[in-house]
Amino acid sequence: MTDVVRLENVTLSYGEQPAVADVTLTVGDGEFLGLIGPNGSGKTTLLHVMLGLLEPDSGVVELFGESVSSFDQGERIGYVSQRATGRAETMPVTVREVVRMGRFARAGHSRLSEEDRAAVDAALATVDIDNLAARQIGTLSGGQTQRAYIARALASEADLLALDEPTVGVDAESRDAFYQLLESLNERGITIVLIEHDIGVVTDRADHIACLNTQLYHYGDTESFVESDALADAYGASGRVVRHHH
Ligand code: ADP
Secondary structure, eight states, rough: OOOSSSEEEEEEEEESSSSEEEEEEOOOOTTTEEEEEETTHHHHHHHHHHHHHHSEEEEEEEETEEEEOOOOOGGGGEEEOOOHHHHTTTTOOOHHHHHHHHHHHHHHOOOHHHHHHHHHHHHHTTOOOOOTTSSGGGGGHHHHHHHHHHHHHHTTTOSSSEEEEETOOOOHHHHHHHHHHHHHHHHHTTTEEEEEOHHHHHHHHOSEEEESSEEEEEEEEEEHHHHHHHHHHHHOOOOOOOOOOO
């Protein structure tokens, strides 16, 4: 089966020091990858590289087996950033319209069929916000807004969901329900890459862990991560010091 994401020796610098150095990893089809590391360790940068939003200085980046530079199936990817809530507040559109946008991306034209409309309704129902469909997106709570963006990804039949600290500012109860939703979407076969600062949440839900502090300290299944020293090593390392492994 084709890997969803493949990174090989990826390095990216904003200035002189690399923010991400020599990262090699693959995200397999159906995987739930937790991307963890201290503040400023390059997690968002690496996620943006994975999605083709940032071009690395060197290395190979592939999405669904295709070089990211020629990848043009954006509808296969749903991206929920921690700043989604702030942006949504200024958009004069309803929740249903946001989700319909995902369906337009999939359908490739501006008219939705009966089937497309059913897919929009199903997406709203899956994330349990069908009762909010007529609301302006800007009036939703943080957790509801994140669900609306997930629904948009579901409507476009995204195979990969990439989430950057999606529950910042979301209350504990909604947060738990949100992670249960992610788990059930993953059980339906959607590949998930999640940045989350709460390591317990990640080790409870993810089947694979990438532990980063500029360089990768661990990439593998969650069990081997928990048994390793990678966490202490990555969090104990002074940022941006690159150890060379030969
Ligand atoms: P994390 O997501 O783990 O907090 P980031 O990927 O946001 O880490 O940042 C990694 C490093 O790169 C940090 O030192 C940050 O200050 C720096 N950085 C991030 N974005 C930029 C940018 N656009 N320009 C310059 N430096 C940046």
